[in-house]
C-alpha cells in the first residue's frame with residue numbers, strides 16, 4: 001500500500017489520494033471565462049486519477065489578472081462555464097478546487113509564450129496595476145498605484161464574493177493565492193511593501209491583509225469544506241520575506257481556520273537566485289507542518305512516485321502538488337499507482353482494458 005494513493009480527509013471532504021494538480025495558468029480566456037480548453041485540460045487530469053484538481057489562478061477582480069487572458073471569477077457570468085468543469089471532475093471521482101488570486105503589481109503582463117516581457121500597454125489591452133507601494137517588479141513592469149485603505153477593503157470583499165461564486169460553481173476547496181509575488185505576497189514582503197500605514201512596516205502589519213482576506217473568506221466558505229493558502233516560504237534574497245516569518249504566518253492562518261498551507265517560494269524579487277532542484281521546496285513544507293502544526297502541501301520538481309511517497313512517509317508534507325509533470329503526463333497518478341505496486345487507483349471504466357501494463361488480456365477481448 002502506498003501513502004500517495006491513500007485517501008486523505010480534511011474536514012468533511014475526502015480526496016481519493018494525496019496527488020494534487022497544482023494551479024497552472026493557461027492564459028487562454030476571453031473576459032475571464034473558462035472555455036472548452038479548461039474542460040479538457042482539467043478534465044483529463046481528473047480522468048488521469050489526481051485526487052484534487054486546482055484551476056489556475058482565478059482573478060477576483062478584472063484588474064487582478066496577470067494577463068488579459070487570465071481566468072476570472074469576478075462576475076456571475078463566469079460561474080456557469082466553471083460549473084461545467086466541476087461537474088465533470090466530480091463524475092470522475094476527483095475533487096475540484098479553485099485558486100483565488102489578485103496579481104497586484106504583476107498584473108497586466110504579456111502571456112509568457114509571446115516572447116515579450118513586462119507590462120501590456122493600455123492601447124493593447126493593458127491597464128495600470130495596483131500594489132502595496134509604488135515599486136515596480138522590475139524595469140519592464142509599470143509602477144503600481146498604491147491601494148488606499150478603501151481599495152484594500154474592496155479587495156477583501158472581492159475575495160469574499162469570488163469564494164461565494166466558487167461555491168455556486170461546485171468547487172469544494174478554495175486556495176487563497178498569497179505566493180509568487182502576487183498582491184497578498186507583495187504585502188507580506190518588505191521588498192514590495194513600504195507602506196507607512198497599518199498594512200506596512202512591522203511583521204504584524206505586513207501580514208494583516210492576508211489574515212483579513214483569509215478570515216473574511218473563511219466566514220463565507222462552508223465549515224465542512226477545506227480552505228488552503230498558498231505561500232512563498234522565502235523571497236530568496238537578503239532582507240526579504242523568509243521561512244521564519246512563513247512559519248509564524250502559518251500559525252496565525254491555522255487559528256483562522258485554514259486547513260492546509262501549500263508551500264512554494266519566490267516570485268517577489270526579480271533578482272532572486274532560486275536553487276531549483278528535485279524537492280527544493282519540501283523542507284519549507286516540513287517546517288510549516290512541524291513548527292506551525294498545520295497540514296502542509298509541497299510543490300516543486302516532484303516528478304517521481306517514489307520521491308512523492310518518500311516525502312509523505314517521512315512526514316514532510318500531507319499533500320503532493322505537481323504542476324509540469326502532470327502537463328507531461330495527465331495519467332501520472334495512475335502510472336504512479338502501477339510503479340508503487342499498490343493497485344489502489346481505479347481507472348475509468350472506459351479505460352479498464354488498458355489498466356495495468358502487465359495485466360493479462362485475451363486478444364479476443366480487443367475485437368469489439
Ligand SMILES: Cc1cc2nc3c(=O)[nH]c(=O)nc-3n(C[C@H](O)[C@H](O)[C@H](O)COP(=O)(O)O)c2cc1C
Nearest residue numbers: 022023024025056057299300301302322323324325
Ligand atoms: C504553466 C504554469 C502555470 C502556472 N500557474 C500558476 C498559478 O496559476 N498559480 C500558482 O500558484 N502557481 C502557478 N504555477 C506554479 C506551479 O503551480 C508550481 O508551483 C510550479 O510549477 C512548481 O511545480 P513543478 O515543478 O511541479 O512544475 C504555474 C506553473 C506553470 C508551469
